[in-house]
Amino acid sequence: MGFFTDLWESATPWSSAEAEAVSGGTGTDSTPAQGGEAGEGEAADKNASTSDNKDGDDDAEEPEEEEEEEELEDPQEKFQEECKESKQCSGPKHHFDECVERVTGASESEDKKGPSEDCVEEFFHLAHCANECAAPKLWAALK
Amino acid sequence: MLARSSCLRAAGAVRNGAVTVSKRAASTSTTEAAASPFRLNLAGGAATAVAIGSAAWYYHLYGPTAHAMTPAEEGLHPTKYPWVHSEYLKTFDHQALRRGFQVYREVCSSCHSLSRIPYRSLVGVTHTVDEAKAMAEENEYDSEPNDQGDIEKRPGKLSDYLPSPYTNDEAARAANNGALPPDLSLIVKARHGGCDYIFSLLTGYPEEPPAGAVVQEGLNFNPYFPGTGIAMARVLYNELVEYEDGTPATTSQMAKDVTEFLNWAAEPEMDQRKKMGMKVIIIGSALFALSVWVKRYKWSPIKTRKIAYNPPQMGGKH
Incomplete structure (x- = not known):
């Protein structure tokens, strides 16, 4: 069933890549589109700020207020x-x-x-x- | 022989003549009865009108479906979205499942349980064994009674189920203003519209309810929820979670990911099922073709035989 294993592998490219990405912190550089917008330092900042937010307010009702960075548009x-x-x-x-x-x-x-x-x-x-x-x-x- | 056939032909001619004569007689006799075609047309028209009219009346009476509920009570029907996993030859998007589990864990799990999913079932689907073990160990579970009969706590194992936020339904209701946050294990199968409904519900909270809409105290307006008053407030906002693969965490992206994850939770066998279905179709059609061939092969002597009947010679020569 080589055909099916090929299908399976094409649908699951994460199997090897994701494990490393998790242990090595953020995986922002894996996607070029995202890497362009947020640099390494900014990504780290964002990490820190969002984790602070989560500690500070559980509801996370208004995350817009705390964000200084450019707004993500839905x-x-x-x-x-x-x-x-x-x-x-x-x-x-x-x-x-x-x-x-x-x-x-x-x-x-x-x-x-x-x-x-x-x-x-x-x-x-x-x-x-x-x-x-x-x-x-x-x-x-x-x- | 010759004489007999010519005699028959003559008789046929006589019969034909008789038929034509009688036809002509009939046509002449009916001319008086159909003297007024107007009345015939009138009768036909009236019958048609009655038929059409009674059909229209019947449709008027029983045709249109009666809606006992208003559209607001029904809720807005979710839009159909082209989910990748609903295609015949596609599996779940496992990267989306991983992101969706993150959304569930960081957002939904504070109110909703996912009690039918053990950590072991995440292995090989969204996480590696080590990651799943590490997540399981973050929680405490009851262990076996010790020598004194006390039940101590132990860190979780792969075989443990995801912890529920509340100990029972009553506690969940008490904490949520009387509304029970449903268990999400089978929620995709348990709601009309499935994935489309879940996604629409999560992203469908308008900025403010439309003019004149009455929203009860403690409820929120969501057009997709039947009755439009839902106890759950909008929870997904942009950048609520930080995806580890760098995907922009917009509201709709998080909703899509968590919906796919919940679909996996509801039918984790889907990938395997589709693969098995493919095998069944391929092998089944091959076997069917083979059986057709075997049947034709076995029947070929019977189907191709020729039955000849040679009647015995009757009498003498012609």
Whole structure:
């Protein structure tokens, strides 16, 4: 079954490489793309700072506040925002914006006559459209 | 012989003549009955209208499905993502599994147990033997009773299961405002949408709930959770963990990795199963082809024989 062992080995290149990477500290230099952004010293700094953060606050609710370095952007948010603005999702976006305007307007006005409304359904349609549009791009961007 | 056949032919001609005559007679007799094609058309049209109308009425009554729940109660259906391990010829991405275990260990394990996974099952999947042993030894487990009958603690071994954050469900509920964080061992199989659902749930927390949505005290808005009110707050934020292989730890990257890891936890046999399935298909199809050949070989004398029937000579010559 040489064919299967080849398949297996091609799918598991970590078997030898990872063991060394773990004992030798960070493996940042193994990926060239990442090595370019964060140098050796910075990586060590980041290690120290994040471990401090973890000790300091368990929740890690706002890690953005403690980070001095440049912010890591989540590709999912980027693609979803792009997709929401795209022509493909203009319909759901239009409905959602309109609903938000109506509902916030109704809640701010004094006399609440109509039934209380929410924009969950419109939000669903917009999120569905944006996710459908962003899913293949996201998977291409993630490792 | 000749005379007989010509006689038959003559009889046939006579019969044909009779048929044509009767046909002509019939056509002439019906002209009076179908004098008004308008009425026939009317009847046909009415019957068609009734048929279509009753079908439409039936569809109106029973056709559309009635939804007892609002979309918010159903929850937003997760988007389908092209998971690499869901392809027929692909294994789990074991680098992702290793990262996902790191995410589970550093983030999820503070509330969620993974009680069906022992350390030994990580060996050869995400970690080496030594790494798994080292991780196991970080925890304490009950040992055998000693001579006094006291149960002492010992460092963990490979055969020990991952420690649970709470001793029992009641303790877990008490610590989490009444909400039980489910065990994650089989969570991918236990939820509709599987991996897509888990990933969407982890990354789907919006900045703020949409206008007008009511979020109960102590709950958080998540569109993918049925009812949209989930007790778990958003936990994954960018750079929450530091990946040892240098992968940028974005929210979606961590969610993807931990989801793949949880899928492995739910079906650790998948790689082996796919390999076995491949073997079964290859060997099975070879054996099937062989059996077809053997059948044809064995049947060939029977299939190719010729049965000849030579009737005895009747009477004299023609």
